[in-house]
Amino acid sequence: MNYNTDDSAQLSVNKVQLLPGVELSSTEKEALQSYYDQFNSKEFLLHQAQGLPQFVTQNAYSIEEINFKKIFKEVHFSDIPADANIISSHVLYKVKVNDDNSLMMKARIGPHGNKDRDKHNLKTDFALCPPIGIRVLLSMANMFKWTLAKSDVKSAFLQTGTAERDIYVVPPRESRKKSFYWHLLTAAYGLVNASAKWQDHSDSFFYEIGFQQLPYIPHLFYMSNICSGPVFVLATKVVDDILIAGDMSHVKAIVEKIDARFKLGTVVYGPGRFIYFGLTIVQHVDYSIVVNADDKLEALESYPLDRFRRRQIEEPLNEIELSAIRSLNGSIGWIGIVASPFCSFYSSLLQQKGGKCIRHHFSG
Amino acid sequence: MESVSDIISQVNCLKVLKKLGTSIRYTRPSDSKRHTLSIVVFSDASRSNECGQIGFVAGLLIGDFEKDSIYHVLHWSSNKSRCPVKSIGAAEILAAGNAVDEAKMLAAAYTALLHVKIDVVVCVDCKDLYDSLSTCHRSADKSIRADVAVIMYEFETHNINRMIWIPGKINPADPLTKRDSPMNKALQLMLYNGLLCENFDQACVRSSNKVLG
Numbered sequence: 001m002n003y004n005t006d007d008s009a010q011l012s013v014n015k016v017q018l019l020p021g022v023e024l025s026s027t028e029k030e031a032l033q034s035y036y037d038q039f040n041s042k043e044f045l046l047h048q049a050q051g052l053p054q055f056v057t058q059n060a061y062s063i064e065e066i067n068f069k070k071i072f073k074e075v076h077f078s079d080i081p082a083d084a085n086i087i088s089s090h091v092l093y094k095v096k097v098n099d100d101n102s103l104m105m106k107a108r109i110g111p112h113g114n115k116d117r118d119k120h121n122l123k124t125d126f127a128l129c130p131p132i133g134i135r136v137l138l139s140m141a142n143m144f145k146w147t148l149a150k151s152d153v154k155s156a157f158l159q160t161g162t163a164e165r166d167i168y169v170v171p172p173r174e175s176r177k178k179s180f181y182w183h184l185l186t187a188a189y190g191l192v193n194a195s196a197k198w199q200d201h202s203d204s205f206f207y208e209i210g211f212q213q214l215p216y217i218p219h220l221f222y223m224s225n226i227c228s229g230p231v232f233v234l235a236t237k238v239v240d241d242i243l244i245a246g247d248m249s250h251v252k253a254i255v256e257k258i259d260a261r262f263k264l265g266t267v268v269y270g271p272g273r274f275i276y277f278g279l280t281i282v283q284h285v286d287y288s289i290v291v292n293a294d295d296k297l298e299a300l301e302s303y304p305l306d307r308f309r310r311r312q313i314e315e316p317l318n319e320i321e322l323s324a325i326r327s328l329n330g331s332i333g334w335i336g337i338v339a340s341p342f343c344s345f346y347s348s349l350l351q352q353k354g355g356k357c358i359r360h361h362f363s364g
Numbered sequence: 365m366e367s368v369s370d371i372i373s374q375v376n377c378l379k380v381l382k383k384l385g386t387s388i389r390y391t392r393p394s395d396s397k398r399h400t401l402s403i404v405v406f407s408d409a410s411r412s413n414e415c416g417q418i419g420f421v422a423g424l425l426i427g428d429f430e431k432d433s434i435y436h437v438l439h440w441s442s443n444k445s446r447c448p449v450k451s452i453g454a455a456e457i458l459a460a461g462n463a464v465d466e467a468k469m470l471a472a473a474y475t476a477l478l479h480v481k482i483d484v485v486v487c488v489d490c491k492d493l494y495d496s497l498s499t500c501h502r503s504a505d506k507s508i509r510a511d512v513a514v515i516m517y518e519f520e521t522h523n524i525n526r527m528i529w530i531p532g533k534i535n536p537a538d539p540l541t542k543r544d545s546p547m548n549k550a551l552q553l554m555l556y557n558g559l560l561c562e563n564f565d566q567a568c569v570r571s572s573n574k575v576l577g
Binding site for chain 1: 366367368369370371372373374375377378380381382384385386387388389390391392417419421424426436437438439440441442443444469470472473474476477478479539540541543548551555
């Protein structure tokens with residue numbers, strides 16, 4: 001870092017000038033906040049860092065490499081068999097918003113699973129709990145005055161047991177060791193079957209601790225008394241995010257069992273506010289529950305049209321406008337599926353109208 | 365092909381949606397009495413496009429069709445009908461078919477969780493459908509007689525316990541099939557407070573329908 005007393009000197013893109021008395025961590029926080037205000041949580045590669053100080057991405061990569069080291073063994077490239085399954089990798093960065101609204105730079109090493117030569121022979125599909133399952137859980141939690149708890153499994157795909165195939169990964173360019181490849185000891189993000197493997201692994205763990213899966217709603221798990229009594233705990237799983245509802249004692253016991261097996265991130269208990277499946281869920285002290293996606297809806301912006309372009313009502317759209325309109329339709333559609341019947345209707349309407357729209361179909 | 369007017373219509377739709385909001389609230393009845401549970405679905409259809417726009421709202425009713433009963437909204441759908449229909453009545457029958465499928469699934473889920481039999485109630489605002497099921501009247505549109513037969517079968521096997529005819533002006537599924545529906549506020553109230561429309565219980569009693577099942 002440069003201590004530059006000349007105010008008129010220009011700083012290069014990735015160099016940061018520390019002011020006297022200002023710590024590195026607060027500089028990192030400011031840099032993250034400024035980046036998040038501009039680009040939100042959009043993922044990016046290193047060369048797309050848009051002027052973010054280098055130490056921010058380096059720190060994030062170092063933490064990720066330490067975690068990743070648990071799942072591979074370094075092998076000198078001369079020791080790799082001639083017919084080995086070798087895939088390249090890259091690092092994706094993202095500014096993540098924690099439950100306490102603080103920002104954190106996260107790096108994720110992503111092997112290029114699309115270059116896996118066995119990809120066509122693997123099971124790659126996996127199920128998620130649909131929004132109706134989450135709403136059934138919230139309805140039951142409200143009816144029976146259950147406590148909600150939300151947790152996420154840290155680096156879930158890396159906790160799926162030993163690898164069944166030999167895969168060698170070329171380290172990303174951020175890595176300092178250039179003559180070594182990584183022999184994967186377990187599944188990793190980026191492999192085509194990582195999600196399916198995690199699902200099988202986590203589902204079998206849930207069955208082990210006494211959960212059963214409701215056949216009508218995938219990934220809505222319930223636990224009932226041995227003699228087929230009514231249910232006393234419900235849980236939904238969306239990849240690595242778990243939402244549990246039940247009496248506090250039961251919920252804590254389940255969280256402890258999951259924590260003993262998988263490394264959990266922050267566990268949040270109700271009453272309180274959670275972010276789950278992109279929704280904001282608030283459980284109040286009287287056990288009433290409010291769920292909304294207002295922040296997602298407010299963040300949607302339509303494509304800006306200038307006055308001249310607005311007059312060209314019947315003109316076809318160019319590629320950028322077409323991409324923007326379809327992307328926004330998709331976003332409204334997603335909110336329509338998870339949070340709002342009104343968005344569901346308008347999304348259907350916008351997608352149907354398409355090119356048949358004329359000027360006065362919709363009035364403001 | 366998409367044109368500039370589509371962006372303008374999207375802008376206007378987004379403004380409307382931001383005013384309506386996305387909150388759903390789950391509350392409990394204020395008293396401590398025991399209440400019956402039933403899965404109630406409302407279905408509706410309109411001719412806003414050549415195939416018909418069909419939609420439904422499904423949820424759990426805690427209590428009977430009374431003023432202070434609580435309704436937990438669990439699922440909804442709004443989409444273009446899968447096939448062109450000759451009349452609005454035919455679109456209503458398709459909408460009711462979708463709603464019945466969803467209601468059966470929810471009732472089975474709750475029955476498995478709670479170990480009690482959960483009734484299924486379907487509310488429609490289509491006289492044609494109601495008459496097709498409650499009288500010997502046959503649907504004029506032959507292409508949807510199979511859909512009517514499926515719904516009749518669900519009645520005969522007691523998968524549906526009741527079908528109630530309600531006036532269109534109190535159907536909460538109305539906003540899912542047309543713009544500027546007068547029921548927008550009522551649906552918002554149902555989503556946020558879990559309360560049925562103000563005159564719902566009176567409309568059910570006042571209407572001349574026979575309760576099927």
